[in-house]
Amino acid sequence: MLLKKIFPLILIGGLVPNLIYAQHIYPPQTPKWNADELGNQRAVLRWNASSKQAKAVIPWRNIKVNSDQKVIIVDSLTQKQYEPDAYFNVNEEEGSFMFTPMSGKGIYYVYFLPYQLDKRTNYPTATYLKRTDKTLAKDTGASLASIVRIESVDAFNSNDPMEVIATQKEIDQYKKKHQDDSYFVFPEVRERPIKMNRIPQHWTDDKKNSSILEGKTDRGVFYAFQLGVLPVKLDLKKVKITASPLKSTSGGTIESRYFNCINTDGTDYKGEKLQFNVDVKKDDLQAFWCGFDIPENASPGTYDGTLTIKPENAAAQTVKIILTINEAKSINKGFDEPWKMTRLPWLNSTLAQANTVIKPYTPLQLKGQEVSLLGRKVILDASGFPKQILTFFTPEMTSIGNKANSILNEPIHFIAKGPGSKTENWKSSGIQFTGKEEGKVSWSSINTSENLKMQVEGSIEFDGFMEYTVKITALNDIQLQDIAMQIPFAKDKAIYMIGLGQKGGYRPGSLDWKWDVAKKNQDGAWIGNVNAGIQFSLRDQNYSRPLNTNFYLQKPLILPSSWGNDNKGGININEMGNKVVVNNFSGARSMKKGDELYYNFHLLITPFHPINTEDQWNNRFYHAYKPVETIKASGANVINIHHGNEINPYINYPFVATKEMKEYITKAHEKGLKVKIYNTIREVSNRMYELYPVKSLGQEVFSTGKGGGYSWLQEHLHDNYIAAWYVPEFKDAAIINSGMNRWHNYYVEGMNWLVNNLGIDGIYLDDVAFDRVTMKRIKRVMTQNGHPGIIDLHSANQYNDKDGFNNSANLYLEHFPYINRLWFGEYFDYNNNSPEFLLTEVSGIPFGLMGEMLQDDGNPWRGMLYGMTSRLGWSEKSNPTHLWKAWDDFGIKGSRMIGYWVNDNPVKTDNPAVLATVYQQGKKIMISLASWAPEDTKVHLKVDWKKLNLDPKRLKINAPAIKDFQEAKVFNINDEISIAKNKGCLLIIQ
CATH class of the missing domain: 2.70.98.90 (Beta-galactosidase; Chain A, domain 5)
Known part of the structure; x- marks a missing residue:
């Protein structure tokens, strides 16, 4: 009786319609308690007796609980926290213990998966607490506290029906009833994704018919479902899933060619056909995600057919599918409702594969x-x-x-x-x-x-x-x-x-x-x-x-x-x-x-193409999510929206707060600003709608790894992944992408959707894990129909032991043909490296690009040799607007840039450690000087006036006042110019 009473309360995610897709609620629910102090799961007990000690038996059915698990009890009246007086039995099925109800009768909370986070804010690891007393006590027969409910800190952390494990007794009983089967097949609807390799309790219910799958769908949409396959007598080899045509009583037919199983068949990121040999080990549960792409012109009605599961080394089994097709036609193939798994066909997309020429390139x-x-x-x-x-x-x-x-x-x-x-x-x-x-x-x-x-x-x-x-x-x-x-x-x-x-x-x-x-x-x-x-x-x-x-x-x-x-x-x-x-x-x-x-x-x-100085002077980036009016007033005209904010909350998955994002982009466009968003897929948010279909692909998309990381990952992905970036404000815990896989097809389709539905103007890449094939496809979809398709690439310096001592420019050079701007980056040292380092590894100029500086806001004097500043909005100290104003006062737009690397540069200094880059605007010259001299120095300019087509007798030199850069000074043509160590100046000759 106790189990029957609490089971519906455990199944919050499965029984309440608006929580079916609990992980997709946005904005996220307010947590009921501080999970990082007490854990994500608790039982609520009521104690009505008058004895000094109480017994609790909690059937939590949680795969994460270990035998040495610590339990924390919280007195609801005093909020006092303490451990049980004695543990009787603790395992993944249930826990029993004795405790003292300190406030007597009332409500007591039992947190049964408390953990402690380490101090790494963005790469945290949750360590689950073990009980202080390692021994188990003998049950003394104390009175039993009643269970009010078992609940999670919020819906996203809920152990919905698919994570409530069956007990070993229930499993044994189920096996006995089906003892002739060498493997079990469990059809399941898309709303309840298979999340673990264990049988959930509701599959062992006598009322569940494991030979029929029923569903409803609109026309013109991919209808997704699952088949859970569990071998119980032998390892299964090369499992294939096929489907018969679906037929209705009115004569309608959905042909088998509209069926797909993403686990067995697909198209790789290069556009080549794939067939996977899916082996399933004994006692491992494998989810096969399948579906029918329902044609728009399908006749409404109820259709039925059969799904056949055929391992190479075992008898085939069939499941009947009954699908009701509604009169309604889906909008945009259902892609606007990804929580219905309508985007799974994107995994096999060939969008933008044709090797068409991309501007500014020309045909071969x-x-x-x-x-x-x-x-x-x-x-x-x-x-x-x-x-x-x-x-x-x-x-x-x-x-x-x-x-x-x-x-x-x-x-x-x-x-x-x-x-x-x-x-x-x-x-x-x-x-x-x-x-x-x-x-x-x-x-x-x-x-x-x-x-x-x-x-x-x-x-x-x-x-x-x-x-x-x-x-x-x-x-x-x-x-x-x-x-x-x-x-x-x-x-x-x-x-x-x-x-x-x-x-x-x-x-x-x-x-x-x-x-x-x-x-x-x-x-x-x-x-x-x-x-x-x-x-x-x-x-x-x-x-x-x-x-x-x-x-x-x-x-x-x-x-x-x-x-x-x-x-x-x-x-x-x-x-x-x-x-x-x-x-x-x-x-x-x-x-x-x-x-x-x-x-x-x-x-x-x-190089790939000439440098585009006009793009550098005209497009000024604001790298933060701020009100559009604030950014407009700053003088910037391109907004980079990082992740971890209200309109782009989850890393590399900008498909949740889409209403908020579109409203922001529309407002920015009205003000004449462009908007780019963070989206790299190097790692993938745990908030992605397709998380469990992707998990079913094994290590195709998620890299193999030791697991761990933030608590949600440990409790809901369990193992075999690499935990990545974490944003505490949004409880966004990412998983590392394995590299070259079908998620890149999804990425291309997703970018296409963002361009056409939200109107994004580009993307901000923060190190990438894909190759040039995907980059070309991305550039094609982003520049379609006249869209600007601005792409800028940031990299943290990869020249270290964790990254294998590769240079960021060398690592990403294959992407440079499609990049508009570089931002290299964290751990780049602009003060203690040579000009040749800045030229080759940071500026992008030898490859046809220009860049900006990040670490410690860069070195503005040296940056100006390459036309680089820091980026507005990223840090409170960084403010390139003063240099932007100096650019505009000079008239840098339309000027000719002659870098110090040009052998016949018309302006040099008499000190080889002080370099000069020239910006010429007709008869007006701006000279950028920057020093690598070991100490403060003084230099004279060595100018070829003839190359500049200027008469020095009619010219004057001034250093305009630029806040945080230089004070105003005036020089004669032959005057000595003082240059501080690691600094420089901007001179105007006219």
């Missing part, structure tokens, strides 16, 4: 063996590798000129050395072009030697990305001394370097590097000059993108079997006369006839 032009693209040209050798790579960008990086910059000194080539270091002589079949599109050109070539065959498949895309699959097959048994690829750079185009353990700056004269994937996220580098460079990355057929941003060590690179060769491989970089040779070697190995190795690699040709 193929002429003979030359491929031309925006500002660049690749001339292919008969081998299939580049014979020469040219760029046409000017040193200023503000335009594309006619002068070719030759990056290579000689063709890129492979060298294979056999016994006695005898070189294999390649003979090429020549290039065969296999694909010619506006956005991509592909080719192949076969190269053979006495003992090896090298099959080369290459391609180039409109942004300068080149992909090579190089398969080397042994024609005979051979003992190889080495297989290496050499990239011979022209020395004057190999000035700077990022990667392979090198911080951004001048390329060293020589470098010896070895693989160390366990600790280092390093598989290539960028080498180049400001207006010409190449990034190279070494891969094989088993490459999987590692995790980043604090989590590299939990999913590092896989050592390429070809290049790595059991850590025999590496890279040597050496100067040889007028060339710099990057020798990517793999070391000695033996190959048997027929053995294959994949020496795959990627190249990225930089």
Whole structure:
């Protein structure tokens, strides 16, 4: 009787209609108590007896409770907290104990999962408290307190019907009734997602029919449901779910082709078909999320059909489905109501996969063996590798000129050395072009030697990305001394370097590097000059993108079997006369006839496009959620809405407070402002509607990990995940995305929905876990129909042990073709690094971008050399508006920027440690000076007046007053100018 009385009270989420989707209530409910002090779950007891001690038996049915669990009792009258006098029995099914009712008759609260949070605000771990007394007492037969209810701190933390476990006795009884079945199938509606790998109590109810699924839906929407499969006699192999057509009594039919099971079939993020072999271990419960995409023109009525569950090694079972299709047609395919799981088809979307050209890029032009693209040209050798790579960008990086910059000194080539270091002589079949599109050109070539065959498949895309699959097959048994690829750079185009353990700056004269994937996220580098460079990355057929941003060590690179060769491989970089040779070697190995190795690699040709100074001067970011009027008054015109606020509360899931977000964006647009939102999917909020369908996919989307983290994750995801960012104000606990998976398809569709339904103008990326395929798709949907599609990328400096000592610019270079602005970032030191570091790792200029500074608000004097300021709104101290005013007073819009990196820059100083960048607006000049001198210094300007087309006799120099930057001063043309250590000045010549 006791169980029957309390069970409906446990099932808050399942019985109250407006709480069916409890985790999706917004704004969140006010908690009933402080969960971080007492835990999320409690029983409410009533004590009416007069004895000094009371007994409690609480059937909490909670999978999280352990045998040594601490229980905290709170006297409702005095609020005094204390432990039971004695514990009798504690397990996941129930707990019994004796306690003293300190206020006599009345209400007592029993918190049965109290925990303590550590001090890491944004990466907290909840440690569940263990009882003080480790022994269990003997039951003395005290009077029993009555249970009023079992409840959670709020609906989001509710252990709804799907998390109320069946007892072992109930499970045994159910198994006995179905003893002929080797596995059980439990159909379940979308409103009650399967959340654990245990049987919930309500499935063992005699009234539940486990062979029928009933539901209702509108037309033109995806109707989702689940099939829980539980093997009880053997492990199931390769489980498949199929559906018959659904038919109505009036003759209507929903064909089987409208059925999908996301666990067994899909489309990957590159648009390729997937089929999953789903094995289910004995006594593990696997949820299969399925559904029918109901056509808009389906006839209303009641339809029925069968669902067939067929493991490879067990008999098939069927479930009858009865689906009532309403007269109503869904709006926008039901995508506006994601709590109904209508967006599950997004996981298999191919939206924006077509390799169409994205502005400002131009279609590829193929002429003979030359491929031309925006500002660049690749001339292919008969081998299939580049014979020469040219760029046409000017040193200023503000335009594309006619002068070719030759990056290579000689063709890129492979060298294979056999016994006695005898070189294999390649003979090429020549290039065969296999694909010619506006956005991509592909080719192949076969190269053979006495003992090896090298099959080369290459391609180039409109942004300068080149992909090579190089398969080397042994024609005979051979003992190889080495297989290496050499990239011979022209020395004057190999000035700077990022990667392979090198911080951004001048390329060293020589470098010896070895693989160390366990600790280092390093598989290539960028080498180049400001207006010409190449990034190279070494891969094989088993490459999987590692995790980043604090989590590299939990999913590092896989050592390429070809290049790595059991850590025999590496890279040597050496100067040889007028060339710099990057020798990517793999070391000695033996190959048997027929053995294959994949020496795959990627190249990225930089810059991607000229820098857009006008965009830098015109678009001024406000990086905070503030009233539109406040931001308008500040002078900013682009608003970045981070997560963790009223209109974008949950990280990387901007689909909850959509009404509030749309109202804000509409108001901003009325004031002439653009709005961008935070959305990266590097991690995913626990508030996402599709949390449990995604969880059912195993480790496809959620990275495998040790679990832990905030209490909600531990109590409702249980295990095998990596806990990520947490926002206390919104109890938003994120889970790490595993990397390249179908959630990227959802991401693209989601961005498309946000653009078309809420009118967002762009996104703010805060480190990313996806690759360039997804980035291209995102840029396409965000720039559709004339939308601005502004994307800015922030990164915390990845050059540390947790991130595998990779440089942020090198890590994310494949995304740069689609980025509008950089914001690098936390842990970047603008005061104690060289100008070459700021140029290559922070400014973005060698790649066609411009940026801003973050850490400690940057160094404004050095930042101005690159056209950078800090960002308004991010910190109370940061206020670039004073510099913005100086820009506008000078008239920086439309000016010509000539950076210090330009050899014939018309303005220099007589101290090489004090650099100058020029902004020319006709006869008016603004000069930015910044110092790397070890102490305060004084300099004279060295000006080529002829290049500036100015007469110095008619000019004067003044340093305008700029708050927090400089005091007003006036100089004569030849005066000495004082520059403080680590600072600089802005001078106006007119």
